[in-house]
Amino acid sequence: MTVIRSVLRGCGSYLPERIMSNEDMTEIVDTSDDWIVERTGIRQRHVAHADEKTSDLAINAAKRALEMAGIEGDDLDLIVVATATPDETFPATATTVQAALGMTKGFAFDLQAVCSGFVYALATADNFIKAGQVKRALVIGAETFTRILDYEDRTTCVLFGDGAGAVVLEAAEGAGEASDQGILSSHLHSDGRFHDMLYVDGGPSSTGTSGHVRMKGREVFRHAVVNLAAVVDEALQAVGLESSDIDWLVPHQANRRILDGTAKKLNLSTEKVVVTVDRHANTSAASIPLALDEAVRDGRVKRGDLLLLEAMGGGFTWGACLLRW
Structure with a gap:
C-alpha cells in the first residue's frame, strides 16, 4: 500500500553570538556554577542581542535549512513557526519569516505549545502534507525566552536560552512500513x-x-x-x-x-x-x-x-x- 510520507530534506539552526556562562549568571543572581550544573547540567546559554527578534533567529535557521534542502523560499507551500515568544501579539511571526524568505504562495502561521511546540508543529505540517494540501513545508522552532525571565528568581532564570532551529519537509511516496523514510x-x-x-x-x-x-x-x-x-x-x-x-x-x-x-x-x-x-x-x-x-x-x-x-x-x-x- 502506497502512502504519503513527510520526508525531512534539510535542517538548519541559529544561535545568537552572545554567550552567558554560569559565572556570568552569578553576577546577576545569587547562584553558582556548581549549583546550576548539579541540578540541570547547564553550563552556558546564548542570549539574543537587544535588536534581535525571534523572527531574526527563525529566518537565519530557515535559510540554512533551505540551503541543505536545495530549494528556495518560494518553493514552500507552508511555514509553521512554533514559539512562545513572538515578535508581536500579531501578526504571526511566521508571516515575517515568509516575507523575508520570498515566499509568495501558500500560508504561514504560528503555533504555541511552549516547549512541545516543535513536535506539535511537525505533526501539524505532516498532517497538511498527508492530506495533500501542501507539498513542501518549513517547520521552525524559535525563541527569545530570555525576554520573559525574572532575573531575581534563580530557580528559573538560569534555565533558559535563545535560539532557533528549522526543518524542511517534502511529500514523498512510502510503502506504509516502518522502513519508510x-x-x-x-x-x-x-x-x-x-x-x-x-x-x-x-x-x-x-x-x-x-x-x-x-x-x-x-x-x-x-x-x-x-x-x-x-x-x-x-x-x-x-x-x-x-x-x-x-x-x-x-x-x-x-x-x-x-x-x-x-x-x-x-x-x-x-x-x-x-x-x-x-x-x-x-x-x-x-x-x-x-x-x-x-x-x-x-x-x-x-x-x-x-x-x-x-x-x-x-x-x-x-x-x-x-x-x-
Whole structure:
C-alpha cells in the first residue's frame, strides 16, 4: 500500500553570538556554577542581542535549512513557526519569516505549545502534507525566552536560552512500513489541570504585559519523566517497533536529569541521546531542532537512522514524533 510520507530534506539552526556562562549568571543572581550544573547540567546559554527578534533567529535557521534542502523560499507551500515568544501579539511571526524568505504562495502561521511546540508543529505540517494540501513545508522552532525571565528568581532564570532551529519537509511516496523514510508517527497530548506548574504570569488579556516564567520545578520533573516515557512507548507501539530500534533520541533539552531519566526508562544508552542542554540551556520550542541540526551536521545522524523526538512543556503539553531521517 502506497502512502504519503513527510520526508525531512534539510535542517538548519541559529544561535545568537552572545554567550552567558554560569559565572556570568552569578553576577546577576545569587547562584553558582556548581549549583546550576548539579541540578540541570547547564553550563552556558546564548542570549539574543537587544535588536534581535525571534523572527531574526527563525529566518537565519530557515535559510540554512533551505540551503541543505536545495530549494528556495518560494518553493514552500507552508511555514509553521512554533514559539512562545513572538515578535508581536500579531501578526504571526511566521508571516515575517515568509516575507523575508520570498515566499509568495501558500500560508504561514504560528503555533504555541511552549516547549512541545516543535513536535506539535511537525505533526501539524505532516498532517497538511498527508492530506495533500501542501507539498513542501518549513517547520521552525524559535525563541527569545530570555525576554520573559525574572532575573531575581534563580530557580528559573538560569534555565533558559535563545535560539532557533528549522526543518524542511517534502511529500514523498512510502510503502506504509516502518522502513519508510520520513515521519512515521506523531502523538500529542495536553492536560490543562497543571497550568500552575509551569506558566507565564502575564498576557494581553490578563495583565497587559508579557509577564515572567513561573515554575514548580520538582513537580514538572516528576511529570516529565513519566509522561515522556509513556508517549515514547505510544509512538513505538503505533509502528510496531521497540526502543532498541531507535538510533537516536533527540529530546527537548530541559534538564540533563530529565534526559537521563527518560533514557533509563526506555533502556536506552545515554550514548544514543543527543544532548545540547549543557551549551544551549532550555530554548523551549527551539531545543529539538537545534539538537537535531547539530547531530546531522556533525555526522552522527545519517540517512536511514530512526529518530525519536519528544518534549514536554507548560500547559502541560507533551508529545513524540518517530521519524526516519
